[in-house]
Amino acid sequence: MIEVRNLHKTFGxxxxxxxxxxxxxxxxxxxxxxxxxxxxxxxxTTTLRCLYTLMQPDSGQVLVDGIDAATDPxxxxxxxxxxxxxxxxxxxxxxxxxxxxxxxxxxxDAATIRTRSDAAIRALEMxxxxxxxxxxxxxxxxxxxxxxxxxxxxxxxxxxDEPTNGLDVMATRAMRAFLKxxxxxxxxxxxxxxxxxxxxxxxxxxxxxxxxxxxxxxSPDALRAQTGEANLEDAFVKLIGTDEGLAA
Amino acid sequence: MNSAVIVFxxxxxxxxxxxxxxxNTLVTGPLMGPLLFVVLIxxxxxxxxxxxEQPLKLPVxxxxxxPNLIDALKQQRFDIQPGPANAERAxxxxxADVVLRIPADYAESWNKGEPAQVEIVFDESQRDAxxxxxxxxxxxxxxxxxxxxxxxxxxxxSPSVMRPVVVAERDQSxxxxxxxxxxxxxxxxFILGALIGxxxxxxxxxxxxxxxxxxxxxxxxxxxxxxxxxGKLATTTAFSMTTVLLSMLAFSVxxxxxxxxxxxMDLHIGMGFLFSGLFVMLPxxxxxxxxxxxxxxxxxSYREAQTWLGLLxxxxxxxxxxxxxxxxxxxxxxxxxxxxxxxxxxxxxxRGEVVTTQALVLCFVCTTLAALIVxxxxxxxxxxxxxxxxx
Numbered sequence: 237m238i239e240v241r242n243l244h245k246t247f248g249x250x251x252x253x254x255x256x257x258x259x260x261x262x263x264x265x266x267x268x269x270x271x272x273x274x275x276x277x278x279x280x281t282t283t284l285r286c287l288y289t290l291m292q293p294d295s296g297q298v299l300v301d302g303i304d305a306a307t308d309p310x311x312x313x314x315x316x317x318x319x320x321x322x323x324x325x326x327x328x329x330x331x332x333x334x335x336x337x338x339x340x341x342x343x344x345d346a347a348t349i350r351t352r353s354d355a356a357i358r359a360l361e362m363x364x365x366x367x368x369x370x371x372x373x374x375x376x377x378x379x380x381x382x383x384x385x386x387x388x389x390x391x392x393x394x395x396x397d398e399p400t401n402g403l404d405v406m407a408t409r410a411m412r413a414f415l416k417x418x419x420x421x422x423x424x425x426x427x428x429x430x431x432x433x434x435x436x437x438x439x440x441x442x443x444x445x446x447x448x449x450x451x452x453x454x455s456p457d458a459l460r461a462q463t464g465e466a467n468l469e470d471a472f473v474k475l476i477g478t479d480e481g482l483a484a
Numbered sequence: 485m486n487s488a489v490i491v492f493x494x495x496x497x498x499x500x501x502x503x504x505x506x507x508n509t510l511v512t513g514p515l516m517g518p519l520l521f522v523v524l525i526x527x528x529x530x531x532x533x534x535x536x537e538q539p540l541k542l543p544v545x546x547x548x549x550x551p552n553l554i555d556a557l558k559q560q561r562f563d564i565q566p567g568p569a570n571a572e573r574a575x576x577x578x579x580a581d582v583v584l585r586i587p588a589d590y591a592e593s594w595n596k597g598e599p600a601q602v603e604i605v606f607d608e609s610q611r612d613a614x615x616x617x618x619x620x621x622x623x624x625x626x627x628x629x630x631x632x633x634x635x636x637x638x639x640x641x642s643p644s645v646m647r648p649v650v651v652a653e654r655d656q657s658x659x660x661x662x663x664x665x666x667x668x669x670x671x672x673x674f675i676l677g678a679l680i681g682x683x684x685x686x687x688x689x690x691x692x693x694x695x696x697x698x699x700x701x702x703x704x705x706x707x708x709x710x711x712x713x714x715g716k717l718a719t720t721t722a723f724s725m726t727t728v729l730l731s732m733l734a735f736s737v738x739x740x741x742x743x744x745x746x747x748x749m750d751l752h753i754g755m756g757f758l759f760s761g762l763f764v765m766l767p768x769x770x771x772x773x774x775x776x777x778x779x780x781x782x783x784x785s786y787r788e789a790q791t792w793l794g795l796l797x798x799x800x801x802x803x804x805x806x807x808x809x810x811x812x813x814x815x816x817x818x819x820x821x822x823x824x825x826x827x828x829x830x831x832x833x834x835r836g837e838v839v840t841t842q843a844l845v846l847c848f849v850c851t852t853l854a855a856l857i858v859x860x861x862x863x864x865x866x867x868x869x870x871x872x873x874x875x
Contacts, residue, residue, distance in 0.1 A: 320701055323701060327696070328502060341705040
């Protein structure tokens with residue numbers, strides 16, 4: 237379970253001051269998929285970066301399985317599987333070596349790394365590329381490898397920043413199926429997106445963010461009811477007050 | 485397994501698969517210096533030797549005015565040539581190293597017993613001509629002294645009245661120390677080797693990793709950033725020490741192809757030098773790796789990091805130049821200054837001189853301390869939020 241309480245984060249100072257996150261507050265529960273929905277620049281990535289302790293919030297609290305990210309960042313990172321916005325691989329290592337490196341950094345032994353990698357490679361259907369160097373991988377192959385290495389330690393909580401970004405239709409469908417599988421395994425899945433259909437198709441709960449604030453935190457049905465719009469996309473536009481940054 | 489070790493092993497494996505890095509570390513870095521050095525020294529030495537052994541061509545203007553002097557010069561293995569029309573111009577345009585001009589009134593002064601003047605025309609700034617000029621001077625001086633002695637004898641005086649003081653030279657330089665002055669630039673090649681060997685790694689593990697977008701996922705792992713940095717620094721240091729070791733081995737082989745014995749010099753790059761040399765270089769390699777990583781971490785891109793590190797390469801040239809231009813007695817405190825300490829210690833090793841254990845330990849400890857300070861500062865930069873974010 238991931239809890240975010242009244243998160244604030246500001247960059248720069250003086251005239252160049254940018255308030256990226258301004259009081260974000262939500263809970264992502266185990267066995268559910270929570271979608272962080274918002275236009276580009278709404279503060280989704282910054283919020284997620286505060287979650288996996290890459291950044292420190294100016295104020296507010298992040299709790300992962302009850303552990304405070306400010307007091308024990310290492311324990312929080314251990315409890316999280318993260319697919320960040322940046323998902324670069326080591327191109328001179330094979331996919332399997334990329335996965336194993338992160339497994340070792342999580343303190344796993346060689347046998348565990350082996351079984352986990354095999355399972356992930358099967359689940360993500362990447363047998364054909366597992367022992368190839370990642371140089372020249374397609375976008376989809378890169379994302380698969382990045383996910384496999386993010387989940388090698390079998391984390392209870394999974395954070396994905398725009399996971400379908402740059403994927404084609406087939407890869408996107410596979411990704412959605414994979415997220416549902418993670419949910420069925422009882423994990424807490426939190427992902428960000430600016431794509432309406434995706435969030436509607438997957439999420440148990442939608443947290444809508446605009447200009448660094450949470451403007452709605454409901455189930456898809458409740459969201460429709462709250463805004464009085466039958467169509468989720470219209471509901472979304474109404475919530476953020478503009479159709480800027482909205483992609484179908 | 486310790487996280488720093490995991491990072492170290494992974495960086496090692498990844499970079500050993502990069503052909504460009506490997507060639508830089510194992511071939512270009514260590515071999516460039518020795519190759520350049522052998523070619524340079526060989527050319528220099530063989531030219532010097534050729535001049536000393538061969539008859540020297542000497543253009544003379546007005547040779548007919550002093551046949552005796554000319555005969556004496558011929559006995560000294562000078563090859564007398566007809567002089568050019570304009571001695572000054574011939575020297576300035578490097579058609580001749582030195583020209584001897586004998587004025588028409590030479591014989592007249594000589595016969596009167598007055599000092600007869602001859603002129604030698606040369607260009608002091610022309611290094612290549614210096615040995616020729618010295619040979620001409622010595623030959624004419626010798627002729628003058630012999631003639632003077634004969635004149636004194638003819639008047640019944642001992643020639644020794646003309647020489648109330650005699651200088652006897654006692655040169656204290658040893659074959660090793662003479663090679664030392666010539667090879668004073670060698671330590672710079674080793675320090676340069678350390679910088680070249682670590683450069684690709686320092687960039688790849690920081691600015692490169694950020695640009696390839698793999699730093700953010702890496703930092704999402706439950707490992708303190710200080711340990712990740714330690715692993716990366718260890719890899720950079722390992723590569724740069726490999727370059728230094730190979731460079732020393734290459735010089736050791738190269739020194740066998742140098743005609744040092746012809747110059748009465750002795751250069752020992754043997755096992756002893758290897759051990760003590762690597763001992764003083766190890767903390768310096770760590771320090772330089774830390775500095776390179778710090779600079780690369782500040783840089784916004786791979787290209788910017790390359791530019792800055794290129795400039796950093798010139799920094800160790802400063803103590804080398806100072807030590808070459810201003811020769812001074814090495815004092816103990818100098819061993820405590822990183823770069824300078826290594827420079828002095830390596831130079832003394834090459835000259836076959838003793839460096840006290842105390843000085844060696846001082847050099848090692850102080851450079852290690854400096855390396856630790858750089859590590860602490862770099863890990864502070866590493867902890868900053870700005871570091872991981874590429875865009």
